[in-house]
Amino acid sequence: MSARDSILAAVLRNQPALSPLPDLSPFRGEDRDLIARYAEIFAGIGGQVFRVRDLTEINALARSRFDADRRFVTTLPELGEPFETLSATVDPHSFNDVELAVIEAELAVAENGAVWLPEHRMGQRIVPYICQHLGVVVRAEVIVPTLHEAYARIGAGQYGFGAFIGGPSKTADIEQALVLGAHGPITMTVFILEPTTVPTEPA
Amino acid sequence: MGNETKDHAALAEAFIRDEERVDWHDGALWWIRQKRDIASRQIPEWEALREAASRIKSHVLSNLHDYLLEFEANATRNGIRVHWAADAAEHNAIVYSILKEKGIRQMVKSKSMLTEECHLNEYLIERGVDVINSDLGEYIQQLDNEPPSHIVLPCIHKRKEEIGEIFHEHLGTEKGVSDPTTLTRFARRHLRDVFITRRAALTGVNFAVAETGEYIVCTNEGNADMGAHLSEVQIASMGIEKIVPKKAHMGIFLRLLARSATGQPITIYSSHFKKPREGQEMHLILVDMGRSRQLGRPEFRDSLKCIKCGACMNTCPVYRKSGGLSYHNTISGPIGAILAPNLDMKKHADLPFASTLCGSCSNVCPVKINIHDQLYQWRQVIVKEGYAAHTKVLGMKAMAWTFSSPGSFSTLGKAGRWVLNNIPVAVNNRFNPWFRQRDMPEGPKESFSEWYARNHRPGGAVDPAPKASSDLQSIQPE
Ligand code: SF4
Numbered sequence: 001m002s003a004r005d006s007i008l009a010a011v012l013r014n015q016p017a018l019s020p021l022p023d024l025s026p027f028r029g030e031d032r033d034l035i036a037r038y039a040e041i042f043a044g045i046g047g048q049v050f051r052v053r054d055l056t057e058i059n060a061l062a063r064s065r066f067d068a069d070r071r072f073v074t075t076l077p078e079l080g081e082p083f084e085t086l087s088a089t090v091d092p093h094s095f096n097d098v099e100l101a102v103i104e105a106e107l108a109v110a111e112n113g114a115v116w117l118p119e120h121r122m123g124q125r126i127v128p129y130i131c132q133h134l135g136v137v138v139r140a141e142v143i144v145p146t147l148h149e150a151y152a153r154i155g156a157g158q159y160g161f162g163a164f165i166g167g168p169s170k171t172a173d174i175e176q177a178l179v180l181g182a183h184g185p186i187t188m189t190v191f192i193l194e195p196t197t198v199p200t201e202p203a
Numbered sequence: 204m205g206n207e208t209k210d211h212a213a214l215a216e217a218f219i220r221d222e223e224r225v226d227w228h229d230g231a232l233w234w235i236r237q238k239r240d241i242a243s244r245q246i247p248e249w250e251a252l253r254e255a256a257s258r259i260k261s262h263v264l265s266n267l268h269d270y271l272l273e274f275e276a277n278a279t280r281n282g283i284r285v286h287w288a289a290d291a292a293e294h295n296a297i298v299y300s301i302l303k304e305k306g307i308r309q310m311v312k313s314k315s316m317l318t319e320e321c322h323l324n325e326y327l328i329e330r331g332v333d334v335i336n337s338d339l340g341e342y343i344q345q346l347d348n349e350p351p352s353h354i355v356l357p358c359i360h361k362r363k364e365e366i367g368e369i370f371h372e373h374l375g376t377e378k379g380v381s382d383p384t385t386l387t388r389f390a391r392r393h394l395r396d397v398f399i400t401r402r403a404a405l406t407g408v409n410f411a412v413a414e415t416g417e418y419i420v421c422t423n424e425g426n427a428d429m430g431a432h433l434s435e436v437q438i439a440s441m442g443i444e445k446i447v448p449k450k451a452h453m454g455i456f457l458r459l460l461a462r463s464a465t466g467q468p469i470t471i472y473s474s475h476f477k478k479p480r481e482g483q484e485m486h487l488i489l490v491d492m493g494r495s496r497q498l499g500r501p502e503f504r505d506s507l508k509c510i511k512c513g514a515c516m517n518t519c520p521v522y523r524k525s526g527g528l529s530y531h532n533t534i535s536g537p538i539g540a541i542l543a544p545n546l547d548m549k550k551h552a553d554l555p556f557a558s559t560l561c562g563s564c565s566n567v568c569p570v571k572i573n574i575h576d577q578l579y580q581w582r583q584v585i586v587k588e589g590y591a592a593h594t595k596v597l598g599m600k601a602m603a604w605t606f607s608s609p610g611s612f613s614t615l616g617k618a619g620r621w622v623l624n625n626i627p628v629a630v631n632n633r634f635n636p637w638f639r640q641r642d643m644p645e646g647p648k649e650s651f652s653e654w655y656a657r658n659h660r661p662g663g664a665v666d667p668a669p670k671a672s673s674d675l676q677s678i679q680p681e
């Protein structure tokens with residue numbers, strides 16, 4: 001018998017009587033203050049958040065906060081110079097010198113600060129990991145309360161690869177001392193895009 | 204590889220000799236346990252999440268055969284090549300044959316306890332394939348030629364000065380440098396070169412979704428992704444119990460996992476691998492290695508629900524004070540002590556005894572495994588199968604008696620308290636090492652055997668373990 005058949009036979013022989021799946025419908029988050037809650041959690045995990053009106057603002061922030069003499073790449077051609085629109089077909093190793101990558105999230109989760117990035121939003125799978133600094137554009141309307149709403153929106157998904165990314169790469173392996181920038185980005189910045197921003201405070 | 208001759212108590216004794224280290228280790232893990240508490244309290248429905256997670260896992264185990272077939276079919280449709288391995292030897296041979304076919308002699312690996320259990324690195328190195336562990340903690344352990352001491356924090360037992368010394372010796376950092384940021388940056392540069400030059404990458408698997416044929420890998424460092432997305436051959440090794448039915452179930456598990464592990468709201472990276480990259484080969488190995496056998500043991504079946512968060516280790520008074528390496532098994536701590544005897548009962552007969560049965564592990568477990576009950580039940584199986592020395596039988600009975608009637612501590616007063624702390628020592632020094640180098644209360648005026656004969660009802664069977672672990676919280680040796 002092949003390993004496959006003998007494992008499956010042993011599993012079938014040994015598994016207990018069928019038990020039911022629990023009802024997941026009670027699990028859902030509250031749909032209020034999503035932007036503020038997201039921003040607070042994301043800052044708490046070592047990320048930086050800016051609330052912006054358009055891509056021009058993001059471009060200016062990128063230039064002022066990162067070394068624009070180095071390589072900036074993006075999947076958003078509208079970001080303009082000095083960003084280079086990244087190619088989906090070049091050798092992924094060629095991104096090893098990227099200083100800043102700015103890509104757009106499909107979803108963001110208020111409860112944990114993570115953004116959902118299916119691979120077409122990354123340009124290439126390696127991009128959000130290999131860059132020294134990661135910037136992610138989050139349209140205000142794509143922020144959902146919890147992972148339950150996120151997975152409901154993702155559905156089956158057409159991606160070959162996708163990831164939740166919730167902050168800069170980190171490690172605490174040496175004496176539990178937190179160090180940002182283990183193997184991936186040293187910083188992660190989220191730009192929350194609110195094109196039709198109205199004052200949040202009532203007048 | 205563990206130590207074949209020394210048991211947990213003997214290994215723990217070596218660890219606790221350095222009191223300053225034990226106190227640091229104890230405190231560091233307790234701090235993580237407290238972060239877990241804070242994170243879990245921020246979720247009002249935390250207990251409902253644990254219950255749901257536990258029930259999803261029960262359901263999976265009750266229908267594992269069909270889910271494995273569903274997962275295999277969907278993963279194959281996605282372009283993933285699915286392999287099956289009954290044991291470590293088969294698993295390692297599959298990995299080697301994949302590499303050999305491509306003429307690959309260097310591989311980078313992210314954290315995978317399964318491949319540690321299989322001793323994959325040693326196997327490949329013997330065949331001329333170089334393997335580098337890329338998780339920083341595992342990398343440090345590999346440099347130092349030690350297995351991981353904790354499933355989430357592989358080198359938690361090491362002080363930064365020791366790590367600085369290891370870096371100095373193996374990587375040529377300046378002598379005396381022990382600053383965590385400096386050392387991490389150095390490793391980052393070094394491992395970046397590794398990622399860029401390796402054609403093959405192996406990762407572990409946290410969850411595999413039957414419905415979609417994708418698998419999910421959770422890391423904080425980004426090392427699994429750095430390896431995988433730069434590789435031409437990507438291999439994932441997973442235990443057959445890692446299946447979840449639907450992707451929507453991931454909402455439950457990812458809300459629990461990182462909060463239970465380190466108190467983070469989510470791991471930094473939760474990567475969903477569904478199809479190989481254009482031009483890349485993606486392999487997945489489904490490994491049994493005793494899991495189907497454990498599935499057939501009703502009293503230990505639930506140990507297969509484990510999502511490897513490490514919370515039971517962080518909270519365990521014995522783990523915190525004896526260190527992970529004293530368990531001489533890849534998975535240490537309370538969960539390791541209920542998984543290991545299934546793999547080799549004789550070799551791991553001591554592990555279920557490395558516990559106070561305080562129940563703290565079961566209280567924090569995100570999938571509600573009754574860990575301390577299983578520890579207790581393993582003791583009985585081990586004794587029945589003849590793997591415990593006579594003294595152990597006595598010790599177990601005594602422990603069982605002590606823990607079966609918490610009320611008796613108070614009525615017995617001083618004698619009861621003394622028994623609680625010292626019975627194992629009195630019976631046999633192997634059982635209670637974490638008290639041994641501590642201040643010992645005064646000894647009793649009669650021998651334990653006399654006391655036992657006088658106090659224990661004659662011919663009594665071993666009493667069952669107490670169910671209400673909360674009753675026992677107050678006797679944790681905190
Ligand atoms: S047994 Fe429970 S607490 Fe321990 S590692 Fe597994 S899931 Fe976490």
